[in-house]
Structures are given as C-alpha cells and as structure tokens.
Amino acid sequence: MPSNDEQWLDAEAGPVVRPYALTRGRTRHAGEAFDLVATVTATGGRVADPGALAPEHISVLQLARVPTTVVDIASDVDLPLGVVRILLADLRELGLVAIRAPVPAKPRQIDRNTLREVLHGLRAL
Amino acid sequence: MAYGHYDAAGMAARRHRAIKILLAGGFGVGKTTLVGAVSEIKPLRTEEPLTERGAGTDSIAGVERKTTTTVAMDFGRITLREDLVLYLFGTPGQERFWFMWDELALGALGAIVLADTRRLADCFPAIDYFERRDIPFIIALNCFEGARRYAADDVRVALDLDPDLPIVMCDARSKESAKEVLITLVEHVLSVADEPVSRSGI
Numbered sequence: 595m596p597s598n599d600e601q602w603l604d605a606e607a608g609p610v611v612r613p614y615a616l617t618r619g620r621t622r623h624a625g626e627a628f629d630l631v632a633t634v635t636a637t638g639g640r641v642a643d644p645g646a647l648a649p650e651h652i653s654v655l656q657l658a659r660v661p662t663t664v665v666d667i668a669s670d671v672d673l674p675l676g677v678v679r680i681l682l683a684d685l686r687e688l689g690l691v692a693i694r695a696p697v698p699a700k701p702r703q704i705d706r707n708t709l710r711e712v713l714h715g716l717r718a719l
Numbered sequence: 720m721a722y723g724h725y726d727a728a729g730m731a732a733r734r735h736r737a738i739k740i741l742l743a744g745g746f747g748v749g750k751t752t753l754v755g756a757v758s759e760i761k762p763l764r765t766e767e768p769l770t771e772r773g774a775g776t777d778s779i780a781g782v783e784r785k786t787t788t789t790v791a792m793d794f795g796r797i798t799l800r801e802d803l804v805l806y807l808f809g810t811p812g813q814e815r816f817w818f819m820w821d822e823l824a825l826g827a828l829g830a831i832v833l834a835d836t837r838r839l840a841d842c843f844p845a846i847d848y849f850e851r852r853d854i855p856f857i858i859a860l861n862c863f864e865g866a867r868r869y870a871a872d873d874v875r876v877a878l879d880l881d882p883d884l885p886i887v888m889c890d891a892r893s894k895e896s897a898k899e900v901l902i903t904l905v906e907h908v909l910s911v912a913d914e915p916v917s918r919s920g921i
Contacts, residue, residue: 630822631737631806661735665794665806669761676765696737696826704738704828706912708803712738712828713905715799719757719898 616650616677623683630665630675633694634658634682641690654681658691735802740904741823742809743848744833745841749861749891750809751793753833757897758795758807765790765819790819805901820848829908830856831900833891836869839877846878855908857885859900883910 636658641647647655653671668678685691742750754760795807808823810816824830830849834842842858849856860874871886880886887903890896 629826630808631739631826633735633737663737663804663806665763666761666796669763669794672762672764674764696739704908706909708736708738709828709905709909709912711803712799712805713902713909715803715805716797716898716902716905719797719799719894 616648616673617680620680621676623680624687625683628664628679628682628693629696631663631696633661633663633696634667635661635692635694637690637692639689641688646688648681650677651681651685654678655685655690658685661694664693736804738803738805739823739827740805740807740901741820741827741830741854742807742833743820743830743842743845743856745835745838748833748835748838748841749863750833753831753859753861753889753891753897753900754793754795754807754809756892756894757901758797758805760793760795763792763794765792790816792819817848824849824852824854827854829904830854831859831904832856833859833861833889834874834878835861835863836874837863839874842878846880855904855911857887857900857904857907859887859889859903861891862888 634654634657636655650671650673654667657667657670664678664682665675667682668675671678673681682691682693686693742754744750751760793809795809797805797807799805810820810823830845832842832845832849846856846858848854858874858878858880860869860871871888874880874886875882875884885903885907887900889900
C-alpha cells in the first residue's frame with residue numbers, strides 16, 4: 595500500500611538529492627518499516643511488467659537471490675541506504691522480495707543460546 | 720500481514736541471524752580501525768532527509784534549502800557461522816547523528832564505547848545515550864602511543880561509571896585486541912541477562 599505522505603524534493607534541494615532521482619523523488623518508502631539488518635530474500639516471483647523496474651531494482655533483486663541484509667545490499671550496489679530502502683519496498687510491493695525482520699527484533703530479546711553462540715564464534719576467530 | 724504471502728522464502732531466511740553491535744565514540748578515536756581489525760569492512764552511504772532533530776542542531780544559516788544530510792559510515796561483517804553474522808556499526812559520534820543511532824541501536828546486542836584517554840569527555844554523549852536507553856555497553860580504552868596509561872579505576876571515576884561496568888584496554892589496530900573487546904561485551908551482556916530482578920522476557 596503506497597503511503598500518502600511521500601515527500602517530493604525539487605531542483606532547489608541541491609545536488610545531494612541526485613540519487614533520489616532513481617526513486618522518482620520519493621524519500622520515504624511504502625509499507626512496513628524494516629531494519630538495517632533485516633534479511634531480504636527474492637521470492638522467485640515473476641515480474642508482470644519488466645518496464646516497471648529500473649536497472650537498480652534488478653541489481654538489488656540479484657543480490658537477494660540468497661538471503662542478504664539491507665545494509666549488505668546498500669553497500670554492494672553502492673547506493674545510499676535511503677534509496678535502497680525505497681527500491682526494496684517497491685520490490686516488496688511487487689511480491690518479488692520478502693523482507694524478514696532480524697531475529698532479535700527488540701532490544702533484550704537476543705536469547706541466551708544465541709549469545710553463547712556469538713561468544714563461541716568470536717573466540718574461534 | 721506484510722509477510723503473509725512469502726512463507727517459502729521466509730522459511731529459508733528464518734535461521735539467518737544478523738546481530739548488531741554498535742561502536743561509538745568521539746571523532747578520530749579509532750572506530751573504523753577497530754572495525755577493520757576484526758572484520759571485513761564495507762562502506763555504507765546514507766543520504767537521509769534531515770529530521771526535525773537534525774534541523775534543530777545543525778546550523779543551517781545560508782543553506783536553508785538543504786533537505787538531506789549525508790552520513791558516510793563503515794560497517795563490518797563477521798561471519799561466525801553460515802547462519803550467524805555479526806554486524807559492527809561505527810556510529811558517528813556527534814549528537815546531530817542521533818537519528819542514525821536510534822535506528823542502529825534498535826535490537827542491538829549492545830555497544831562498545833571507544834575512548835581516548837587524552838579526550839575522555841568525547842565519549843560522554845555516547846555513555847549518556849546508552850545509559851538512558853538501557854542498552855548494555857562496555858568501555859574500551861584505545862591505548863594510543865604516547866597517551867598516558869590510565870588505570871581502569873581512574874577512568875571509572877572520571878566517567879562516573881558503575882563498578883560492574885567492564886573497562887578494557889585495547890589496541891584498535893590489533894585483531895586479537897579487537898576480538899577481546901567484543902568478547903568482553905558479549906560476556907557482559909550475558910552477565911547482565913543473568914541478573915534475576917532487572918530483566919523480563921529473557
């Protein structure tokens with residue numbers, strides 16, 4: 595569901611907004627918010643109208659063929675995080691990716707077993 | 720409801736756990752060095768619309784039309800197991816970037832406040848931030864060459880820290896030392912989680 599409070603930026607906003615041309619000026623994404631380390635996975639769904647996708651959408655989709663976090667995608671496609679979030683939300687709306695919240699969605703909810711696994715993993719580095 | 724259609728993909732992703740750790744501290748204290756010492760470091764660009772809070776603290780005289788602010792930061796990735804990955808975020812130290820901290824801190828395992836004994840006051844904002852939000856953290860003193868080696872207890876007094884809050888000396892350039900800092904944080908989080916009275920839901 596597209597949000598109604600999309601913010602549009604005009605030319606006077608200066609060069610820093612150029613990456614947002616990709617998002618047709620949108621600086622907020624539609625739908626539910628997602629975390630920096632939320633996991634993005636391509637659903638394998640078919641694109642009804644390939645013309646609706648920018649090359650950057652395709653790049654993002656390719657990275658998500660294996661479960662990949664939002665920050666890893668942003669770093670790998672070398673686009674600002676805000677832009678990548680909008681591209682991801684577009685893909686989610688089209689049913690092409692699933693975005694799963696990180697396992698500890700709230701502070702203090704990382705279970706003790708996971709903490710111990712982290713500890714063992716660090717010691718073994 | 721948003722994820723309802725995608726159970727198949729969701730199942731595949733379920734066990735993929737991503738754990739966030741924050742690394743905070745003043746400018747030039749060695750955050751990027753520490754992240755790079757222990758992990759594969761990746762660049763991250765953010766060009767965020769200025770929040771009201773940002774607009775309030777930024778001096779925008781003469782650039783009133785600037786509606787986004789650029790934050791370049793690094794993050795580090797440590798793959799502990801195929802399904803368990805640690806993400807280290809070096810957070811920009813200034814208060815004007817707190818909108819980033821709020822996002823980074825959500826769901827984080829805990830935080831490391833990296834301090835330089837020559838400029839201890841630089842880490843006050845970070846300590847305040849984590850204390851106020853009840854996010855577990857430790858202090859890591861980056862022992863720069865030429866800096867006076869303080870005893871941990873002197874630093875504890877100077878920073879007015881709880882007696883059970885770990886303070887470790889480190890060399891941010893050394894992998895072993897950076898590892899030790901991370902281990903100290905996780906052990907601290909485990910010990911805090913052990914306290915019977917203060918936690919619910921664990």
